[in-house]
Amino acid sequence: MTETAAHLRDERRGEPMRILVTGAAGYVGRAVVHDLLAHGAEVVALVHEHVPDLPDGVETRHADLTDSAATSAAVRGTHGVCHLAGLARARLGSRPPTRYHAVNVTGTAHLLDALATETERTGRPANLVFASTSSVYGRPARHPVDEATPRDPLHPYAATKAEAEDLIGSRVATGALGATTLRIFNAAGASAGRADQDLTRIIPRAVAVATRPTSPLDINGDGTAVRDFVHVRDVAAAFTRALRANSPGRHAVYNLGAHPASVRDVVESVERLTGRPLPLRHRPAVAQEARVLIADTTAIRTALGWTPTTEGLDDLVHDQWRTAQRAEATP
Structure with a gap:
């Protein structure tokens, strides 16, 4: 595979890839924005309300993913999406399961619909990297867990992430989308x-x-x-590598852990x-x-050449x- 030092470019036109980052104002989303910029991408930051503290040259678009029309407008003109927006914090019992579903599942469905519309408009297959979570595994009996370990989500957050993964897989099966799901264990660092x-x-x-x-x-x-901890910069690097490796009709799933x-x-x-x-x-x-x-990261190391720094x-x-x-x- 090409080293990540190479720039992200649209091969058809030879121009920088224009990547939409949902959840760009968040901890991991901000790191992804910086890594994409470092590898030559043009970045569009999708945020819900406030204007994030992001580098110069990053375009900011506002949309709520539960609004399908706004999501479609946000995706227009982009070459790919790093999807990190969603409700997390599995221990917050004050949020009803329906709220997790509305944001994490319905929001992902709207994003997939928007990508399909953009593919129809441009003739270019969609490119998606999705931030999932290690909590989809529940309480596995064996360790480390690889990507073939059965999912057993034990709370609404994990269940909605697993459902979003399945939605992505179904859309990939049409051949109009190439996608990678990154099951992030515990991002840390600065x-x-x-x-x-x-x-x-x-x-x-x-x-x-x-x-x-x-x-x-x-x-x-x-x-x-x-728990398994991985530096947030290494997580961001995995998004960049996955964008480059995606191909239409293929849904890759990788664990991200390190320590x-x-x-x-x-x-x-x-x-x-x-x-x-x-x-x-x-x-x-x-x-x-x-x-x-604990994550078995053999798959992402082998397929994408990713290693923790x-x-x-x-x-x-x-x-x-x-x-x-x-x-x-x-x-």
Whole structure:
């Protein structure tokens, strides 16, 4: 496969690919925008409400994916889509399952319809990379999990991601779409000076406690639960590679992980790198979460030549900590 240093270009016209990024204002979406720009793409950022802090030259379009007409207008004139918009945060029980379905499933259906309309207009097959989640696997019996592991989503967020995957697969079967689904395990670290600000996730939460130790770090269970962490820049690089590799009538599915670690490992890494002990408070384990979830990434390494650029958990924690320190020092 061509190295990702090569530019993303429309082969028919020899011009830069024009890529729409849904959810461009989000943590991973922003990293994807920067990686696409670094590889010569023209980027269109699709956001719902506010104007994101994105580099010069990025066009911003506003649309709610639950609005089919607005979604169709947003897709017009693009060569491909990186689809990251959606409702996440699986533990937020205040959101009804119907809301997850409306955004994550109906929104994806509207996006697929918009891509089909654009294909009819241009004669060019559509190109899609979809951000899915490791939580579609539920509580698998064997580890690491590969892409053939049966899906068993245990909450509305995971269920809607699995349903969106199936919608994409059905549209790919028509031959008018080439798509890749990336099942992201746990993105972490910083990109373009912005670290993860979602304190529902363990690394930013632990670093936040180290930065401002005003309250203890809540841990669900005994801290032995294992997750697989991958740098957000490496996730973004996978989107770029997948866009280039897509072909009409093919739906590739890949896991994205890099560094398995327990919650205790994260705590120890934060304490070691910051030199600050973390006050801990244990809460009951969450029934809808796997105790162990580790990615087999053989498929994406083989097919796309993707490899993580970080060496271990400490790299991700240090990146989060360094960025948090800079933010603290900024008046």
